[in-house]
Amino acid sequence: MSTRIPLLTAEALAVGYVYKKSPRPVAGPLQLALWPGELVCLLGPNGAGKSTLLRTLAGLQPPLSGQLHLADTALSSLSATERARQLSVVLTDRVEAGNLTVQDLVSLGRHPHTGWLGGLSTQDDAHVQAALAATGTTSFARRPVGELSDGERQKVLLARALAQDTPIVLLDEPTAHLDLPNRVALMRLLHQLARQTGKAILLSTHELDLALQAADRVWLLPADGELRTGTPEDLVLSGQFAAAFTREGLAFDPSTGTFALHAPTGPAVQILGGGAVAFWTRRALEREGFVPTAGPAARRVATSADPVLWTTQIDAETPQTHATMEAMLRTLREIPANQPRTAAVPTC
């Protein structure tokens, strides 16, 4: 029998604000559990209440109602230091670091373990160095925090949270200022950290595709404030993921895991072949307004990978081979007399 117990639980938790003594609920009632070794991504549209929930779970704002426990201890009964030994948090608020260097700021993460006046032991310093290395910030450890770019500062704040070395890590939009390779690297780092150290890591993000790939579990907070949880795959296949982000004219495609940028309405084009060339051919055809299909169609394009080539055929005309996507698209746009002249322009 499993002896795993959640590191954080919430029962009937309502989060929100109080305005002129009246509660303004944002989300809830929520039943939640954060398990050791799991990376959880909190997803939802703008204004759904992700930051409000994270601040509440971090003990930085009181719940409107309900119970919050770290293991079997009520969060509200912990002192700030006890809480900081259990839970680290990085919010989106600007951090005023004065003249502190990166190393100084990351070292502050050790204070729940050393006390404010305590110097760093060798072991504390090892935690700081490991956090700098894991986040790729060692090379600017001596620089003042005030001189960093937004992305560099974001990595340093994550390093401080990692140096704190808590069982629970809460991160509000940790990828917001990072370029794509850094976003991918960060998600991979957090996933590995959760797996290797048994930490429970909860992060909010708008990086839906990355979250779907990296998260062990998704907390999906739609605008109605009713949280759905599950593996990314269960939420996608049940349609709950698409429903949370539904917008007029925007559709989530469960077969590719992406939101469609285009709404193709033009003639069908049959794609023959597979792999990367077929994938990118499909993308290009959709952008041009064609409807890519696996079934038979008057327009056909066969893809080959080595060498990269396309062979188009329209009706029974002589097939033509093309060395570039551009040439292939040009040919498909040249429509025979009995076909519509141009592919339909996608609607916004």
Ligand SMILES: Nc1ncnc2c1ncn2[C@@H]1O[C@H](COP(=O)(O)OP(=O)(O)OP(=O)(O)O)[C@@H](O)[C@H]1O
């Ligand atoms: N300090 C506050 N006082 C009152 N209402 C607030 C406060 N902060 C946020 N809200 C409101 O609470 C709701 C949820 O906001 P929150 O910032 O938690 O959403 P979010 O999901 O994090 O949004 P985003 O994805 O845009 O960052 C919003 O309607 C917001 O206007």
